[in-house]
Structure formats: structure tokens, C-alpha cells
Amino acid sequence: MVTRFPDQPGFTGFDAPMRVEADLMDVEVSQGAIPENLEGTYYRVVADFQWPPKVDGDFFFNGDGMVMSFRFSGGHADFKSRYVRTPRFVAQAKERRALFGAYRNPYTDDPSVAGMSRGLANTNVFWHGGKLLSSKEDSPPMMIDPDTLETIGEHTFDGALTSQTSTAHPKIDPRTGEMVFFGFAAKGETTPDIAYYEADSRGVVIHETWLRAPYSSMVHDFAVTQNFVVFPIIPLTSDLERLKAGGPHYAWDPHKDVYLGVLPRKGNGADIRWYRGSNRFASHIMGAHDDGRHIFIDTPVSESNFFPFFPDLSGAGYEAEKAKGYLSRWTIDTMGESNGFTETKIARYPGEFPRMDDRRETLPYNWGVLALSDVPEQESPGRGFRWISSIDLNTGHSQIYYPGHDCSVAEPLFVPAHDNAEEREGYVFVVIGRHEEMRSDLVILDAAHLDAPPVATLKMPLRIRSGLHGNWVSATELARERTA
């Protein structure tokens, strides 16, 4: 079989698969200088098809996980990228072709791989309990060597992961070092079951409970505060019969309500309380906190389905305007009579990939950053995310970084200036796609002055796939928590 990619969107031009496992010593600094005392690693994962897809119309959610690292020390940065050797990748490498079919649809797979994990480890890569984990929400995470990026193996928390799946968006409680996480479709594809876990700072599971959602859907992210966990049920619904018929895993149901399931931290699934709201879309959560009674959740909210590759059950086409999400605050009163929640719009411009200073996870916070798709005052050709904006959550004041014509931006990441830095004292890292030059930059911005010229521009000689999530691990943290 000839290795040839389809001439279709997502597989051509700047979006073509890159597929290169790279080592690059001393990334060129084409502008500015890397802060001398920046010591740590920016881990990131992108989806990058190693083999041409088995099915027509495939999209990047179904690409193989490629973990990458920028390791900073003494004013220099080294880059590395490696495919995650999931069981799926290894099986396909033997045959040098795709054996797994459509996104989260095992009924489209080659019979030879029946029952094998379909995980791609392509969504997020994070550090906890001395382990670097790369994960996708349909499977257990994969453990990765933090220096070589070689795959160590599937991680099941010593068998404590009783769910078939594990979220790509765990939260780490900075006060305790606990990792709060969950699996949805926990009893198998399209099941409404959710398993909620907490692991202590060493990565040992210390809490497990199960619950059932009002309906089966993509539960991509969740909110964790000091006292609560909240599971958002958004009507991007899944259905087993549709899968069996070879249909898409998710479809947007414009007639279903949103549900926010609230449990106390380390609570029992039987005690979950559902707060209901009208039909709308939300996915990533910037941050969440509580005051003992009220829960505050900040997330971009749009009128309708954000993902053009998931159909609308009503038959309606994709509506780009309705898909635009505006950062908003949801407030739940856990002691009130109402089973509803309120929503207040925070941001002027539509955006996604919201992040904050992760050291404020679960706690009150003042500042966040996200990628914008539209800045009406600033003309910029093209589609997709093209600006980065910070936002002061107290004043609403925002600063905007624009990388220039014909560029795309990836998820921004806050990186503290040093181990004891204050909130907002540090940098915003963002990978920029320079489409005309068919290569990428890693731009380092001053978090407090996002609109100032970059602190440094790391000029990559190759394209970095527009991908998903990543995290910063300081050298101190890595050394302290690393397992033998």
C-alpha cells in the first residue's frame, strides 16, 4: 500500500502532517533573548497522522499524539518531538498503514485490532506525581520519559483507574498537590457513566466515585475548586446505534439543555446535584473557584456547536457566527433553591484555549490568557485563532498580541518567571504558525505586557502542527518529583 495522504483540508499546505520526530539543539533566537534564569520545560502534544487515514473525511482529533518539549536552561532552548508509542501506533507501525478507522468509532476498525486500545494520547501532556502523562479522553494516559520523550507505557495508576477512560484535563490542587480527574464514557463508548478520582501528590489514587450523566456527551473539561467538582454536560451527544451504523461519534443536539453536575470534593457520586441551563456550547475552562457557597466557572460559551466536523442533529449546517465563544462566568449557588445557574459575559472578543496561572487552579485568580479568532478593530485575513489576549478578570482590561499577517496561534501558556513569582509575573508562551514561511515560532511574551514586543522569538526551521494542549514544568519541580 502506497503511503499517500488525501488531498483534502487538514492534510495539505500548512496543515499537512509533519510526522518528523525531531531533535534540535539550541533553537535559534531570531529576536530578543531567552531570560537567562528560565529553567524548565514546555511540554506540548499535537495530533499528527503518521499514516494516511483509513476513512474519508478524517480530522485532526484522530491523529497520532506527537509529544514535544522545549527545554530551557541558561538562555538556551532545545527542542525535541516524539510520537507516543500507543498500542495503536505500535500495531499500525508493524503494518505501515492505518488499522484504526474513524474518530472514536471502533466499528470502522480493521478486524485485526478488535479490542485493542484506540487511544492516541494526542490531547494534553502534564506532570504529576513524578510522571509525565500524555492523554486523550477515550483511554488511559500514556507515560512518557520527561527527558527523552520515549514512551514508557500505558498508565493505569497501578490498576486504580477502573474507568476505561481518563480526561485530558485533570486539575492539580496547588495546596495539596492532589490531582483531580475523571473518566467519561467510563464503562465504554457512549455510556453516560463518569468516574471521578483524586490522586495524592505522589500519584496514588485516594478517592473514587461513580455517577451517571443525564445523557451521553463529550465531557472534555471540568471545573475543580477547593470545595467542589463540576461536570458540565454539553449537548455534543454520542449514540451507540449511530456508531454501529458507521456514523460520527458526536452530533450536536440543539434541543437538549446543559447540565452542570456538582459534587463536593471527594464526595459520593450518589449525592450529585444537577444544575440545568438552556442549550449552548462550552468546552475549556479557564479557571474556577468557590466562596464556600457559590461556584464561579470561567469558560468561553457559544450559542451553538464549535466543531465543524461534528454534524447538527437538526440537519442545520455549521454556523460560524453562532460557534464563536465568548469568555463568560457561570455562577452556581450551591445553597439556593434554584436548580439553574447564571451566566455573565466577560470578554469582548471571541476566543478559546483559555489558560490561567496554573498555580491558582481551584483558587480565586485575577488573570487569564486565551487565543482570539476575531478582533473586529484589526483586519486580518484568514480564519482560526490569530491573536492572543490576556484579560484582567477584575477590571475586564485586556492586552492583545498580534503576530502578523498570515499567522495562526496555538494555545497560550503562562510560565512563571521563577518559582516564587506572583500571578502574572512571568511569560506567555505561544507557538505561532508562519504559514507563508511554512514554519513555526515559539514566541515568549511578557505576561504583564502582552502587547509589548516579545521578550524572545524562537525561530523553528519546521512547522509545528497546530495542536492542542501543553504545560510548563520547572526544573525545580521536575528534579523534586521525578521518580527513580
Next chain:
Amino acid sequence: MVTRFPDQPGFTGFDAPMRVEADLMDVEVSQGAIPENLEGTYYRVVADFQWPPKVDGDFFFNGDGMVMSFRFSGGHADFKSRYVRTPRFVAQAKERRALFGAYRNPYTDDPSVAGMSRGLANTNVFWHGGKLLSSKEDSPPMMIDPDTLETIGEHTFDGALTSQTSTAHPKIDPRTGEMVFFGFAAKGETTPDIAYYEADSRGVVIHETWLRAPYSSMVHDFAVTQNFVVFPIIPLTSDLERLKAGGPHYAWDPHKDVYLGVLPRKGNGADIRWYRGSNRFASHIMGAHDDGRHIFIDTPVSESNFFPFFPDLSGAGYEAEKAKGYLSRWTIDTMGESNGFTETKIARYPGEFPRMDDRRETLPYNWGVLALSDVPEQESPGRGFRWISSIDLNTGHSQIYYPGHDCSVAEPLFVPAHDNAEEREGYVFVVIGRHEEMRSDLVILDAAHLDAPPVATLKMPLRIRSGLHGNWVSATELARERTA
């Protein structure tokens, strides 16, 4: 020190350093198909500055050697590239900056590296005696693992390499498996001493003799036939005082004659006979053979210096027209009275990087291939090599491959279709730079029908530096000769 490359020709756009050590499984075949029974590896080396140059106006001859391989099996190809860990590379990696200065001028180096080998292993990579060797003519070759491309170490033929240098253009005698090679500047930079060696098929040196050239110059290639070796002395001269003054290693002397030094195979240096001709330039040799009395040498010959980065001692500027080389045949009568030689032009179009079927090395042959810089009938914007041409040496008939607008071509390579293939029965491999797309292709052409559509186009997601030389090692050869 910030890692930043100069904004100068050779360091920008398509010519920017690539610096990526890559692994790429299953290179995409965007057109055609890789012949299923093609089993072997195309090794190639390019010059790719890992650190910004220490001196102004540096050029690619002084870049670090990056060895690459395309390994073919069962209709698939895997790509790999690795920097050669020369002593120089290792020393610079520790400091994360260039410590070595101008091309072949140790007087411009950082004092900390005085006496250390300046070798870059960036010119050719070849297989002999079960060893893969990457070499530059100013130093001993470096041994490379043929599978991982990791550097094993400097190779001195178990100490038998008494010269300080070793050519990047050894010839392997297909009848005996002997490797015929030499070192020039063998007693140190700018010395006119040449050491001539032969190693048996296991790589053991079985012959050594020394001679002195009429003057010190670049002796980049040489001719080897069944009965003779010929050392061409071309007036790209070197001079120790110029080096000490910080000047360029080579300069063109338009007033000096060319000398061809002839020795019998395994002869004594004292017996060398010099054949003299008027001032002209030549470098690479396509092939050479003898009929017992006459020696025939095929090489592109130009009126003047080919290299724009080496100055003219007369003060004349670079003359692009006079620099164009036309494949020509030199004939030496070893039994005649004359101390001259004749020259007959073979090719209509100027070109370089001549190659033939290496299995005909030292023997009569009928066919060769080279890169062309001008095809007057075919308009093509840009400069440099942009066509590949085969040539039938009996009929003069040529076939031309043109990869299209805005492309550059590298050295072509003949690859036999199988272990027992006839001359011209096989493929021509050539790396194409697709400048607008900022990436390269490896194109596989039918050697007998160079002007037909390619057999296969291997689409690379990254740029391959326009580099120097490479060779094919069949799987049979690799398995048979590999050392334990």
C-alpha cells in the same frame, strides 16, 4: 550568547540552516510508487551549521556534517538524519557556540580548541569494508553506525592513515573491492604533500606511498582506473602566509597551469609523471578508465574558478560564464613523448555533480548523469542547478529531467534496479528543493528514461539542505559486509 544566524546569503530562506535531527517513518509517496523490490539505503551528507558561524561571510563548506539516510524496503522508505559528532561538534556543543573559525583556517579559531581536529565530515558518506564513513578532505573520516547514524568515532584505518587528511572521493574497485584513496595537504594545511593508499575489501591498508604536487591546491577528487591513479592539480591554490593573515584558504591563480600526476596502481610516489595543461578549472570526476596505454578521464571543465566564495589572485571578480563547467574527456597517453594531455568536450550544457554506475568505477562505462545549471532552450528562473541530465557517452545523446519552476536539484545518484542489474538498468535518485513550499522531495527517475515522469516522488515535510555527496548501499551489500 544568543543563538542567532546572520542575515546573509547562505543563512536565509531556503538556504537557512535546518539543524533538525529527524526520524520519519514511511516517507509519503505523493506520486507513483516505490519499486517493491528496491532494498537498500541511500546515504547522503549535507553541511548544516549547528551554531552561528564565528566569522563573517562564512559559507556552507564550513557547516557541520549532517548524515541522512533513506532506507528502502518493500515499497516503503524511512528517513533519518543525524549530525556527525566530530570532536569539533562535541567541543562546540559543550559551549553552545562556534569555537572554530573560518573554513580551513585554524588561525581564526578560539584558543581553547588549538590542535583539535577541524574536521566536519560534511562532504561524502560511503560504505567500505563493513564501515560507513563520513568524510571531509581536511581530516580523517568519521565512522557512523549504518542503522542509527550515530557517530562511532574517528577512523584512522587502525592507525595506517599516516596522512593528516583523507579524501572525500575514494574509489572502490569493483573487481577487487579495494578502496583507492589519498590525502592531500597530508603533512598539514597548505603542504603540497599527497599520500596515496589502497585498502583491501576488508578495509585494511595494503598500499601507501607519498608524493609532492607542483604546488599546493585543492585536490578534491582524483581518477582511478584498473592500471592507474591520476591526481589533478588545479590552480585553486592554498598558502600558509595567507592563512596566518586570516585570509581565505583557497584563491584562484589564473596564471598557473594544470598538472595531472599519473602513477601506476599501487605504484611508488617517486615514479609519478606530471602531464601539464593550460590554466582551467575542474573538480569532480564522472568516471575514468584506461586501455593499458591511454587514460580517459571524464570531468566538467570550466575556463575559470567555479566557487564564488574563493577570490581570484589577479583581483578579477567572479565570472559566472567562465565558471560554467562542460563535461569533457581528458586523454593522457602514458607511453607517448608528450607531457601534455588532450581535452574533448562531451556535453552541450554546463553541469556538475557527475556520477556514473559505481559498479563501473575504474572500468570502461557508457553512461553517466549530472546536474545542469543551464538549458538554453528551457527558460527557468533562478540560479544554480535546476535540471538533471543523463548522457550516453558513446552517442552523446542526453535525456533531461526538469522538476519544475522554483526548484533546485542536488547531486543525482544511479541506483541499480537489483544486485545483478545491467549498467543503466535502475534508477536515478535526486533530492529536489521545492523553494516555494520550503520543503524537499526525493525523486526516483527511471535511469533509462530520465525524461519520463518519475517512478516515484517522496514528499518530504521539511527542507533537505542543498548538500554534497551520497551513495547507495544495497541491503545485500550491507548485510554481507557489516562488521560485528
